Structures are given as structure tokens and as C-alpha cells.
Amino acid sequence: MPKTKDLPGGIIIDVGSTARNKTGSWRTFRPVVDLEKCTGCGICEKFCPEGCITIKKVKGYDKPKCTIDYDYCKGCLICMEECPFKAISSVVESK
Amino acid sequence: MGIGLRQFAPGHRTCAGCGSAIVFRHVLEALGDDVIICQATGCMEVTTTPYPETSFKVPWIHVVFENAASVATGVKRALKAQGNNHTRVVAMGGDGGMIDIGFGAVSGALERGEDIIIIVYDTEAYSNTGLQRSGGTPFGASTTTSPAGKKIPGKQEWKKNIAMIAVMHRAKYVATANPAFWADLQAKVRKAYEMEGGTRLIHIYSPCPIGWHVDPSKTIKVAKLAVETGLWMLYEVEEGKLKINYKPKEFKPVEEYFKLQGRFKHLLGRKDIIEMVERHVREHWEMMEKVEKEGIDLPKLV
Numbered sequence: 001m002p003k004t005k006d007l008p009g010g011i012i013i014d015v016g017s018t019a020r021n022k023t024g025s026w027r028t029f030r031p032v033v034d035l036e037k038c039t040g041c042g043i044c045e046k047f048c049p050e051g052c053i054t055i056k057k058v059k060g061y062d063k064p065k066c067t068i069d070y071d072y073c074k075g076c077l078i079c080m081e082e083c084p085f086k087a088i089s090s091v092v093e094s095k
Numbered sequence: 096m097g098i099g100l101r102q103f104a105p106g107h108r109t110c111a112g113c114g115s116a117i118v119f120r121h122v123l124e125a126l127g128d129d130v131i132i133c134q135a136t137g138c139m140e141v142t143t144t145p146y147p148e149t150s151f152k153v154p155w156i157h158v159v160f161e162n163a164a165s166v167a168t169g170v171k172r173a174l175k176a177q178g179n180n181h182t183r184v185v186a187m188g189g190d191g192g193m194i195d196i197g198f199g200a201v202s203g204a205l206e207r208g209e210d211i212i213i214i215v216y217d218t219e220a221y222s223n224t225g226l227q228r229s230g231g232t233p234f235g236a237s238t239t240t241s242p243a244g245k246k247i248p249g250k251q252e253w254k255k256n257i258a259m260i261a262v263m264h265r266a267k268y269v270a271t272a273n274p275a276f277w278a279d280l281q282a283k284v285r286k287a288y289e290m291e292g293g294t295r296l297i298h299i300y301s302p303c304p305i306g307w308h309v310d311p312s313k314t315i316k317v318a319k320l321a322v323e324t325g326l327w328m329l330y331e332v333e334e335g336k337l338k339i340n341y342k343p344k345e346f347k348p349v350e351e352y353f354k355l356q357g358r359f360k361h362l363l364g365r366k367d368i369i370e371m372v373e374r375h376v377r378e379h380w381e382m383m384e385k386v387e388k389e390g391i392d393l394p395k396l397v
Contacts, residue, residue: 004147010157016104018143018150023106046277047315049116050105051097072105076112076304077312 023050027075029090033066037087040064044079044088053079099124107150108142112311114302114318115139115189117274118216122187122299125284128153130183131170135163135192138223138303139216160196163188164204167211175210183212183288189301190217190231194257198230201257205264205294212287213296215257218303226306230255233326234375235368236358238306243361248368253375258298262332265394267293270331273300275318279329279340286331300327308357320352325376328383335392339383349373 004012040063045053052069066079066087080088099120109116115138131154134140140157143150158166167186174182186193186204193201193215201213220238221227228241233254237243241250261269268287272280280299287295302318304311321327324347329340349372353359362368386393 010146012144012147012149014147014149015152016150017148018106018108018145019104021106021108021148023108026111045097046121047117047274048097049109049111049113049120049314050107051100051103051120052105054097069105074111076314078112078314081312082315 022071023074024071027070027073027093029075029077030070030093031068031073031075031077031080031088031090033068034087034089035061035065037085038065039085039087040066041084043082043084047078047082049076049078050074102126102128102151102153103143104150104152106148108145109138110305110311112304112309112314113138113142114274114300114304114314115216115218117277117314118280118299118301119143121274121277121280122214122284123153125281126153126183126185126288129181130154130185130288131174132156133158133163133167133170133184133186135186135188135197136160136223137189137192138218139187139189141223160188160192162200163192163197164200164209164211164213167213168204168207168209171209171211180291184210185212185214187214187216189222190215190219190229190257191221191223194230194255201296202260202264205261205266205296208265208267208293210292211294212284213261213294214284215296215298216301217257217298218301218306219254220303220306222303222306226303231257234372235362237361238358248361248365249358258296258330258332259393261294261296261298262335262393263397264294265335266296266332268295268331268333269298270296271298271300271327271329273318273322273327273329274302275315275322276329276341283331306358308360309355313355317352317355320347320355323347324349324352325380326352326372328380330383332393335394336390337383337387337393339387346376349376
């Protein structure tokens with residue numbers, strides 16, 4: 001298998017390779033999910049620009065819940081704004 | 096797996112709260128795997144493919160501003176010559192790439208009735224280069240090349256309506272969509288995907304929080320208001336017949352939409368301009384509802 005850098009004309013063969021760029025480091029505000037309030041409706045998932053929200057099984061709950069991949073979350077807080085159950089709040093990001 | 100992640104990886108450099116990124120995820124999810132995308136220069140090209148990386152997991156080619164539709168034409172014809180009739184070819188571009196610079200190629204493809212899908216994600220300005228005004232910029236919006244000053248309150252021309260221009264080209268299918276109405280957006284892309292022969296064009300509203308001076312968290316709020324104020328009409332035109340997909344029971348005041356966006360800040364309190372925009376919206380709706388009710392075959396007008 002050839003490598004991208006050996007190919008001519010700007011051909012990129014590493015599909016989906018931006019995934020190595022963890023945009024989570026951009027974040028100023030961190031969305032935090034209140035699992036008690038979250039109904040798993042999936043509205044946040046639909047509107048997340050990064051696709052870093054998935055609705056999946058979480059330990060301790062029967063229903064699937066909103067799960068945020070903080071590796072890629074840029075902290076735009078659309079999820080917080082759009083959540084109909086006010087289950088997402090924000091905190092200032094700190095190391 | 097999140098929406099569209101099968102086709103479109105995260106880690107792209109779009110700004111936080113990017114409306115176009117939301118649009119792309121839904122469009123790509125609806126298109127599925129058997130597509131080739133020809134993408135004009137623009138935000139979504141620059142941010143998704145910084146060499147040697149790419150966000151795309153489907154075949155994708157970057158072409159210059161001018162010729163996304165022409166390249167898509169060539170790719171589709173080459174596929175057909177190889178006996179491949181199943182792979183769909185999509186020309187994607189922003190308002191700069193499709194409504195202005197690449198408009199000739201889009202018009203040509205529409206006129207020839209090429210078997211391709213054209214997706215226009217409309218950020219209503221050249222967002223990639225620092226928000227210069229484009230043909231897609233709406234009336235009154237302040238951009239770096241139509242700045243709001245004491246004498247001239249932002250752009251003084253109306254938005255170019257690419258969807259209706261495509262209809263008049265006798266396109267097979269034309270639709271407008273909005274990411275706040277994502278199910279409608281996906282259904283329209285899917286419909287265009289399943290059609291064969293003839294050009295299908297989808298014009299998608301695509302909020303740009305940085306350029307429009309909107310809080311990143313309000314991207315979808317703004318998109319929803321665009322529809323609820325009547326400024327962005329959701330419709331589809333199939334074989335010349337118009338169908339309006341969503342009619343707000345009561346139009347929200349345009350000022351509510353303007354209030355959220357810095358690009359319209361100078362218009363707040365300008366009753367004369369707001370009234371003019373609202374009248375424009377009303378007249379547009381009246382005309383379109385009449386066309387729908389009477390079943391007017393739009394391309395026959397020309």
C-alpha cells in the first residue's frame with residue numbers, strides 16, 4: 001500500500017484522517033450532560049457540527065443517553081441551546 | 096455512530112458552531128457510500144482537507160471555484176462510459192462557488208440536463224476569505240465589502256435566488272432546505288439521490304456564526320428563525336411543479352431574526368427597512384402560494 005506523501009498530485013488515501021486532529025483542545029466552554037434529565041431524544045446529536053455526540057447506553061441507566069466525545073467537541077454549545085429538557089449545561093474549560 | 100460519521104470524520108477545522116458542518120453531515124448521511132463528490136473551493140474544502148489529511152471517507156475531488164459542475168459532468172459521463180450507472184456524482188459548493196463564480200458551469204450543467212446532483216450550501220457571503228458580499232448575501236446585511244455606514248445600510252441588492260434560476264432551466268428536481276429542519280433536508284437529498292437522469296439542485300441555508308456575528312450556540316436558532324420569519328422558504332419543485340413544504344402559521348417578525356445577528360445590527364430600529372423586508376417576504380409568499388395553488392408549470396413562464 002503506497003503512502004499519501006509518496007503519491008503525486010495531492011492524492012490523499014488516508015480516508016477520514018482529520019480524526020487525528022483532536023479539536024477538543026479549542027474548547028473554552030465544556031458542555032456537561034445531566035444524565036438524570038437527559039431523555040436520549042437525540043436532538044443534540046442531530047445538531048452537533050462535529051458529530052461528537054452519540055446517543056448510547058450509559059452505565060447505570062436503562063435508556064440510552066447523550067454522550068459527548070470531548071476529543072472533538074469544540075464547545076460551540078449548540079447542544080445546550082437546543083436541548084428541550086435543559087439537560088446540558090456549560091462550565092469553563094480548565095486543564 | 097453519530098450522523099454522517101460513516102462518510103465524514105471529525106477533526107475538521109470548521110469554526111465552533113459551523114452551520115455548514117451540520118449541513119454536510121446530514122447531506123453525506125443521506126447520500127450514503129456510493130457517491131463521488133466534486134467540491135468547489137470554499138470553507139468546507141479548506142477546512143476538511145488540509146493536506147495530507149481528509150475528513151471524507153467517500154471519493155472526493157477538489158476543483159476550483161469555477162467548475163465543480165463541469166467536473167461532476169465529466170466524472171458522471173466517464174462512469175457511464177464504464178458501464179457504471181449506480182454511482183451518483185455530486186457537485187458541492189458554497190454560494191461563492193455555485194451562485195457567483197461557478198454559476199456558468201452550474202447553468203451549463205442544468206441546461207444540458209446532466210445526470211448529477213448539485214448541492215449549494217449557502218452561507219450568504221464569502222465566508223472563507225473574510226466575509227465579502229456575494230450574490231447570496233441578503234438585503235441589508237453588512238459584510239466587509241458591503242459595510243453598513245452612515246449613508247448605506249449594508250448590501251442594497253436582493254439575494255440571488257439560485258433555486259428558482261435552476262427551476263427556469265427546467266431542472267428535474269429543485270429543493271431548498273435548512274439544517275434546523277434536518278429530516279426534511281435528508282429526505283430531499285435522498286429524493287435527489289434516487290432520481291435518475293436530469294439535474295437535481297438543492298439549495299441549503301447554512302449559517303456562519305463567525306461571519307454573521309452570531310453566538311456559535313445560536314446557529315440552529317438562527318436557522319429556525321429564518322424559516323419562521325418566512326425569509327427562507329422550504330419548497331421543492333419537481334418537473335416544474337411547486338410544492339411548499341412548510342408554512343409557518345404566523346410569520347415571526349423579521350426583527351427577531353435580525354436581532355440575533357451582528358450583520359443586521361444596524362437595521363434594528365430602522366422601521367422603514369424592516370417594513371420593506373417584511374413586505375418583500377409577504378409578496379414573495381403570496382406569489383409562491385398562488386403558483387402552488389394554481390399548479391403553474393414554472394418553466395413554461397420562460
